[in-house]
Structure formats: C-alpha cells, structure tokens
Amino acid sequence: MDGERIFLLRLYSDHPSGSKRIRGSWLLYATVLLSCFGFSLVGYDNGLMGGFINGRPFNRVFNYPHPSLLSTVVAIYEVGGCVGAVGISFIGDRIGRRQSIALGAIVMIIGAILQASAYQLAQMFMGRIISGLGIGIINSTVPILQAEVSPKATRGLYVAMYCSTLNLGIVTAYWLDFGLSYVDSAIAWRFPTAFQIVYLLAxxxxxxxxxxSPRWLTAHDMHDDAVSVLAALTNREVDDPDVVQQHKEIVETVIMESAGGSGSWSEFYKSDGLQSCRRLWTAIAVQVFQQLGGINAIIYYATTLFQQSIGFSPKMAGLMSGFLQTWMFIASFIPWFLIDRIGRKPLILGGIFVEGAVMAVQTVLIYQIQHRTRMEGSAAIGAAAMLFLFESAFTVGMQSTGWVYPSEILPLRLRAKGSAISTAANWISNFIVVEFTPPAIENLGYRTYIIFTIFNACFLPIVWFWFKETKGLSLEDVDLLFADEQALEMYRVMVDRGLSDQEEQNKDDEVEYFEQASTSSRAVF
Structure with a gap:
C-alpha cells in the first residue's frame, strides 16, 4: 500500500501525529485553528472584491472595463474553486488530509501574488482562477480533517466555530476595503488582495x-500511526483501553465499508448496503441549497444592493455593508450553543424557512422603493433590516450545518471524493449566483427576490423527508444509520467477538436502534 502512495509535498518530516511537542486538547485546538484559518480565508475572499471592484483606483488600472466583465472577474474565482475541489478528489486520498491542505495553500499564494501585482485584466483573471483552485482544495479538505479528529459530542461545535471565523474573514475584508476606499491609489485594492497571504502562511x-486523520491512516493500513494519533489527541498511551477500542471501531468500519467496494467513483452510483449514492446526493444538496438560497447575492454585492435596490449613497452603502457583515459575525456565535443540542436538521429547516420568508417580504419592500410609492422611506429601512435578518437566519441555519453535515454523512472510503464533489457543487452554485445577481438586479429589479423565495420554498420538503439527523453520533455510527439489514448483521458479527455480556448487550441495543432508524427511513422512500 505504501508503495502506491504519491507524496507531492515534502514540507515537513512525515510524522502523522503532527508536532511532537503538543498533545491532548492543545493538539485538537491546533486542528481547530487550522480549520478556522482555512474558512476565514474563504470568507475573506468572498468579501474582498465587492468592496473595491466598483472603485476608481481598481477601474483606473484596468481602463474601466464593462460591468459585465467585472462580474465575470468576481465569478471566475468560483469556477477555479469548483475545479480545485474536483481535482483534489483524484489525489487527496493518496496524499492525505494535511498535505492536501498544504498544496492548496501554496497554489493560493501564487494566485494572490498574480492578483496583487496585476496591471492587465488577463493577469487578474489568471490570478483569480489559480486562487480559486487553491481555495477549492482547502475548502473540500478542511471539513474532513476536522470531522475525523473531533470528538463526536462536540464535532458540531468545532464546525460552528470555523463558520464564525469565515464570517470574521468577510468582516475583515469589508472593513479593510472600506478603510482603504479613502485612498485614491492602487494600494486601495493591491494591499487587501495581498493580505490573504498572511492567512496562507499561517x-x-x-x-x-x-x-x-487517524481514519485516513487506518484506511491506508497504517495502524500504528493511527493509534499514535488517537493517543496524542486524547493525551493517553497507545495501549490505553479507550484508544484501543476507538481504533478497533474504526477498523471495523473500514472492513464493513470495504465489503461494499474499494472506493472508486463508480461506487457512488451502485446500490450498496450503506446507501452511498443517497449520501452523496444529500451532501451535494446541502451545499447547493446553501448557495441558491441567496446568501452570496448579499455578501458579494451588499454594497450594490444597498445602492441600487435600497437607494443609499455609495459611502453609506459601504458603511452599511460593513455593519451587515459585522452583524453576521456576531450572529454566528448563536449556533455554537445549538448545533450539538438541537441537531443539524432542525437548524437547516429553520434557517431555510426564515430565509424564504425574508426574500418574500424583501420582494414587496423593494417594489415599494423602485416604484417610489408613499411607503418608499419606511420600505428602505425595512429592506435594510431584512438583509440583517436574512444573514442571521443563514449563519444559524445553513452556514453552521452546511459544512459539518456532508463530512459527517459520507462513508470513509468515499469521503474525500464525495466531499470534493459536494464542495464543487457549492462553488458552481456560487458562480451561478454571483454571475446572475448584477444583471438580475439591473433588469428584473424586485423580481430577483422572487426567484430566491421560490428556491427556499422548494428546499424545505426535500430536507424534511430526505435528511437524517447525525447529532451525537460518531462517524462510524453514521454508517450504521444508513446501513441495510445485511450490513447491520455484518457489524453485529464483528462487534460480538470478544465482548463481555454487558458490552454485548450495549451493542445489541445500538444495532437495534440503527435497525429501527433505517427501517423508518426506507418506509418514507
């Protein structure tokens, strides 16, 4: 197996446990910090271009390109993200989670340098595409690593944390752009563009x-390394009974999944005992719903919305955009206390419902503004408030769950590939929204919000009937949640070996629970 692995990066000595100087909670915190930087970078790049792309310093350098060309400059980043996410799926399972993330960071540094030094629009295009490739790699890998090393009881909390840092990245970009908007030189956009390199070096x-990831190591027959990582994460010895038991459960899952295939792309389209195809489409659905709900129409073009839809002055629009993203960052702390208590599915349903309701109300309010009715003044205030409410609903609902859920429900042998596909779906949906929004606002006006209302209304029944709750389950238990009778029986045979009477009873109870969950699900479909 080792002879087949391809190591593209030699940035550090090949110690799977990471640094030998930290263990236990500090090692877990380092992983959380890596995830936070990765997602803060996503947020920073989401908010970056919207703050200066309409400014005179940027347009002067590139000879005032047509607005449609500028929207493509913004949106081409999403195309790169999609390609990067798909591309890493072909080598990510070979080089591992850490080296995949490092590869994405190196690619992004090259893209950032090209963008910050650009004098021709073609170079800016190239830099945006390359940066997109890098963020696609990071974006599809970081959630997997975090999910695979986090304790099951607090896995959702850690994901909610890096969603908060994603919003912090957006806030940083908006206020940096706003502060530099008073500078009438190219530094107003070159400095914030180059600043992302700080994130990448971290x-x-x-x-x-x-x-x-101990699960990746186990899947590649590096069991001693996997046990060492598990011991380091829990600050225990390698022969500690809890460490041994945790590794045993991972091995059992690998064996059970291997019975369904070797992890090739074709297995997503086969009918197997773990419903791999359904789980892939669920992961894709989460990512697509997150984008088509309308969030990046607001994040990327908040300033445009405040100006064109609501009628604020350019400076007031920029200021309000900064306040809006700051509020989203503050609201992102709410799911810290909810995601591991009430679960993923209720948050998704509640978030989508409120998003759809806000878009419906926004349609009416923007109509009043654009037709200059007697309610125009109060409608403008209400429309601005609706943007704040929408971002609150999004960060509590779809944002906090949209990244943890796909990495939880995908089977181990297909997790890197499935995460890559679902992340690519996120990026391509993002591209569609970002490319579509400016001409839609210009040509459709208030009707633009009707489109997002319809999307959100369609998502609700799909989530209600199709999604399963993963709160409090280990990643190995999630496999059992989707398992059919044959797979459950295989699991029962494996865990029965060498168990005490009490342990056997506990496992029987566990299998019975998952049998009932699986039967209930199949009754719906």
Missing amino acids: ILWLTVMVPE
Missing part, C-alpha cells in the same frame, strides 16, 4: 503542527 505552519 495555514502552512499549522499543517506541520496538526495530526493526519
């Missing part, structure tokens, strides 16, 4: 410190 350093 990510590279942390890839040295964090451990490789």
Whole structure:
C-alpha cells in the first residue's frame, strides 16, 4: 500500500501525529485553528472584491472595463474553486488530509501574488482562477480533517466555530476595503488582495503542527500511526483501553465499508448496503441549497444592493455593508450553543424557512422603493433590516450545518471524493449566483427576490423527508444509520467477538436502534 502512495509535498518530516511537542486538547485546538484559518480565508475572499471592484483606483488600472466583465472577474474565482475541489478528489486520498491542505495553500499564494501585482485584466483573471483552485482544495479538505479528529459530542461545535471565523474573514475584508476606499491609489485594492497571504502562511505552519486523520491512516493500513494519533489527541498511551477500542471501531468500519467496494467513483452510483449514492446526493444538496438560497447575492454585492435596490449613497452603502457583515459575525456565535443540542436538521429547516420568508417580504419592500410609492422611506429601512435578518437566519441555519453535515454523512472510503464533489457543487452554485445577481438586479429589479423565495420554498420538503439527523453520533455510527439489514448483521458479527455480556448487550441495543432508524427511513422512500 505504501508503495502506491504519491507524496507531492515534502514540507515537513512525515510524522502523522503532527508536532511532537503538543498533545491532548492543545493538539485538537491546533486542528481547530487550522480549520478556522482555512474558512476565514474563504470568507475573506468572498468579501474582498465587492468592496473595491466598483472603485476608481481598481477601474483606473484596468481602463474601466464593462460591468459585465467585472462580474465575470468576481465569478471566475468560483469556477477555479469548483475545479480545485474536483481535482483534489483524484489525489487527496493518496496524499492525505494535511498535505492536501498544504498544496492548496501554496497554489493560493501564487494566485494572490498574480492578483496583487496585476496591471492587465488577463493577469487578474489568471490570478483569480489559480486562487480559486487553491481555495477549492482547502475548502473540500478542511471539513474532513476536522470531522475525523473531533470528538463526536462536540464535532458540531468545532464546525460552528470555523463558520464564525469565515464570517470574521468577510468582516475583515469589508472593513479593510472600506478603510482603504479613502485612498485614491492602487494600494486601495493591491494591499487587501495581498493580505490573504498572511492567512496562507499561517495555514502552512499549522499543517506541520496538526495530526493526519487517524481514519485516513487506518484506511491506508497504517495502524500504528493511527493509534499514535488517537493517543496524542486524547493525551493517553497507545495501549490505553479507550484508544484501543476507538481504533478497533474504526477498523471495523473500514472492513464493513470495504465489503461494499474499494472506493472508486463508480461506487457512488451502485446500490450498496450503506446507501452511498443517497449520501452523496444529500451532501451535494446541502451545499447547493446553501448557495441558491441567496446568501452570496448579499455578501458579494451588499454594497450594490444597498445602492441600487435600497437607494443609499455609495459611502453609506459601504458603511452599511460593513455593519451587515459585522452583524453576521456576531450572529454566528448563536449556533455554537445549538448545533450539538438541537441537531443539524432542525437548524437547516429553520434557517431555510426564515430565509424564504425574508426574500418574500424583501420582494414587496423593494417594489415599494423602485416604484417610489408613499411607503418608499419606511420600505428602505425595512429592506435594510431584512438583509440583517436574512444573514442571521443563514449563519444559524445553513452556514453552521452546511459544512459539518456532508463530512459527517459520507462513508470513509468515499469521503474525500464525495466531499470534493459536494464542495464543487457549492462553488458552481456560487458562480451561478454571483454571475446572475448584477444583471438580475439591473433588469428584473424586485423580481430577483422572487426567484430566491421560490428556491427556499422548494428546499424545505426535500430536507424534511430526505435528511437524517447525525447529532451525537460518531462517524462510524453514521454508517450504521444508513446501513441495510445485511450490513447491520455484518457489524453485529464483528462487534460480538470478544465482548463481555454487558458490552454485548450495549451493542445489541445500538444495532437495534440503527435497525429501527433505517427501517423508518426506507418506509418514507
């Protein structure tokens, strides 16, 4: 197996446990910090271009390009993200989680340098595409690593944390752009574009410190390394009974999944005992719903919305955009206390419902503004408030769950490929929204919000009937949640070996629970 692995990066000595100087909670915190930097970078890049792309310093350098060309400059980043996410799926399972993230960071540094030094629009295009490739790699890998090393009881909390840092990245970009909007030189956009390199250097350093995923190591027959990582994460010895038991459960899952195939792409389309195809489409659905709900129409073009839809002055629009993203960052702390208590599915349903309701109300309010009715003044205030309410609903609902859920429900042998596909779906949906929004606002006006209302209304029944709750389950237990009778029986045979009477009874109860859950699900479909 080792002879077949391809190591593209030699940034550090090949110690799967990461740094030998930290263990236990500090090692887990280092992994969380890596995830936070990765997602803060996503947020920073989401908010970056919207703050200066309509400004005179940027347009002067590139000879005032047509607005449609500028929207493509913004949106082409999403195309790169899609390609990067798909591309890493072909090598990510070979090089591992850490080295995949490091590869994405190096690619992004090249893209950032090209963008910050651009004098021709073609170079800016190339830099945006390359940066997109890098963020696609990071974006599809970081959630997997975090999910695979986090304790099951607090896995959702850690994901909610890096969603908060994603919003912090957006806030940083907006206020940096706003502060530099008073500078009438190219530094107004070159400095914030180059600033993302700070994030990337931190990510590279942390890839040295964090451990490789014990589940990835086990799947590649590196069992001693996997046990070492599990021991380091829990600050225990390698022969500790809890460490041994945790590794045993991972091995059992690998064996059970291997019975369904070797992890090739074709297995997503086969009918197997773990419903791999259904789980892939669920992961894709989460990512697509997250984008088509309308969030990036607001994040990327908040300033445009405040100006064109609501009628604020350019400076007031920029100021309100900064306040809006700051509020989203503050609201993102709410799911910290909810996601592991009330679960993923209720948050998704509640978030989508409120998003759809806000878009419906926004349609009416923007109509009043655009037709200059007697309610125009109060409608403008209400429309601005609706943007704040929408971002609150999004960060509590779809944002906090949209990244943890796909990495939880995908089977181990297909997790890297499935995460890559679902992340690519996120990026391509993002591209569609970002490319579509400016001409839609210009040509359709208030009707633009009707489109997002319809999307959100369609998502609700799909989530209600199709999605399963993963709160409090280990990643190995999630496999059992989707398992059919044959797979459950295989699991029962494996865990029965060498168990005490009490342990056997506990496992029988566990299998019975998953049998009931699976039967209930199949009754719906």
